[in-house]
Every structure is written in structure tokens, then in C-alpha cells.
Amino acid sequence: MRRLGELEAEIMDRFWRWRRAATVREIVDDINRHRDIAYTTVTTVTGILFHKGHLTRTREGRVWLYRAAATREAYAAALMEDGLDASEDRTAALARFVENLDADELAALRTALRDAERRTEG
Template sequence: MKPTESELEILQVLWAKGPSTVRQVNEQLSQGREVGYTTTLKLMQIMHEKGLLSRTEEGRYHIYQALIGEEETQQHLLDRFVDTAFRGSAMKLVMQALGTSKATPQELAELQRLIHNLNPENN
């Protein structure tokens, strides 16, 4: 399931902070821009209904936790992005990314290491 942009922001807070109340998530989101508490509450309720979040009661508070993993979600979103924006070509994505920004020598060395490790002849 592909989370919306707003849902992804909430998931990022929960991935970073762990199980949290709506207020805790809202406070984190509001550091970047003004987000209403009721908006965050409604989104998290919808995400719970969609199966993106679990919800447990602790006293009078509801504690929410992400039910989908960060890496799994990133991979799914990246796969869709590569398919739609680059017609399935990971090479086009990498060439575009490297062509529009300056990669540091350390980043280029890391890319070379990753490419080396992907080659079955090297393993």
C-alpha cells in the first residue's frame, strides 16, 4: 500500500521516535510547519483503518505504532518512482541524480564499492 505524502510524514516520525501519541506526532510535525492537532488525529485514525498503524490504549491515551517498515516502504516508493519517471531504468535514475548534483569523492567511492559488491563475479 502506498502511503500519501501526509501519511509518509507521520510514518517518518513514528519510525524515528517509535510508538507515540497523536500529540507527540503532531508536535514533531509542527516543528517544520503549522499542523493542526485535529488534522494529525484524523490522518492517524485513517491510517489505523488502512492498516498502516496499530493503536493501543494506555490509560486515556492512544499509542500509535507503524505497521509497515521504513526500508520496505522506501523500496516500494522507489520502485514505483523508477517505473513511472524513468520507465523502469535504474541507470537513468542514477545518471540523472549524479548529473544534477555534485557527488563528493566519498559518495563516489561508496557507489563504486556498492557496484563492485553487486557484481556476482566479485562475491
Template sequence: MHGLGELEAAVMDVLWREATPLKVRDVLERLDTGRQLAYTTVMTVLDNLHRKQWVERERHGKAYVYETVMTREEAAARALRDILDTSGDPHGVLMHFVASVSDEETDILRGALRKKRRR
């Protein structure tokens, strides 16, 4: 995900797959990065994600539980918005993107633009 490091993205993936907030230990147990991670590493990553406003946390007893503040789709849209805003040529970026979309994605874009016009 744009704006996140590899481990941050893996932690977000765990949180997006779950329907309920998770403790650090829960996230650690569900992470599959191919390497052994320390509890404190995952705790630091979650703290960083909280500081970056990707997750919110609430104290439950002595521990925090964490949940995402946006869906995976909202995060992807935010990343695209950031790319367009910082590209220097949003028109060019969009034109290159449109040239790469499938027929099905083209239909989705057309439908979304029709809905936007009606609002």
C-alpha cells in the same frame, strides 16, 4: 515518500525518529510543518496511515498509540518496487537510475548484488 501526502510524510518522519509508540498529542507536539495544526487533523492523518497499513495502533487507556510497521529504508524500497512495477519499463527505469548513482552507491549496489547471488 512515494504514495504519501505531504502531511502524511511529515507524520511518518516523526514516528520514524522516535523509538517508542506515540499518542496523537505526542505527534502533534513534534510536528514541524510551519503551520498550526489541529489535534483532529493529526488524528485523521494517523487514522489514514493506519488504514493504508503504514502504521499500527494499540489502545492504551482511552487513547491509541501509533508506531510504524516498517523502517524508513523499507518504505523507500517499497516505493521503488512500486515505481518499477507501474513504470511500464522497469529495465529503462533501472538503467536511468544506475546512470545517476555515485561511485559509492555503485559499490553498495555491487555488494548487494553479490550477497543476493550467494543466497
């Protein structure tokens, strides 16, 4: 999975934070609270995000309602998976990644591993 571009990430951030469907107009209005951006630019990038599979959409009257296709966490996990795929030695890359985790992240990883083991055993 390719990393999101700057505007793509800015748009996706709103869907992930809002956790609801939204129109391009809502996105434009929110971005314009911080900086100026053209409606057509957001329409184009939102369409690209839809075609890449990051957004789903449904028609409501004359407008499209867009929604994030996956959570921010699922997106981050896909990026980590791609990072492992970039290595010739996934095990070494994973070990190196774990070396950089703090105590809280290591505890969360241990919990996730125990949960994964339980799911595969059950």
C-alpha cells in the same frame, strides 16, 4: 504504493526518527513546535495512515499508541518498486536508475547484489 502526502510524510518522519510508539498528542505537540496544527487534523491523518497500513496501533488505557509498520527504507524501496512497475521495460528503467547513482551508491548496490546472490545460492 502511493507516495505519502505532505502531512502524512511529516507524521511518518517522526515515527521513523523516534523509532518508538507515540500518541497523537506527542505528534501534535512536536509539530506545534514548528507550526500550528489541530489535534483533530493529526488524529484524522494518523487514522488514515493506520488504515493504509503505514502504522500499527495498540490501546493503552484510553489512548492509541501508534508505531511505524515498516522502516523508512522499506517505504522507499516500495516506491522504487512502483517506479519500476510504471515502466513498460523494467530492465531499461533499472539501468537508467543505476546511471544516476554516485560512486558510493554504486558500491552499496554492488554489496547488496553480492549479498542477495549469497542468499539465493545458500
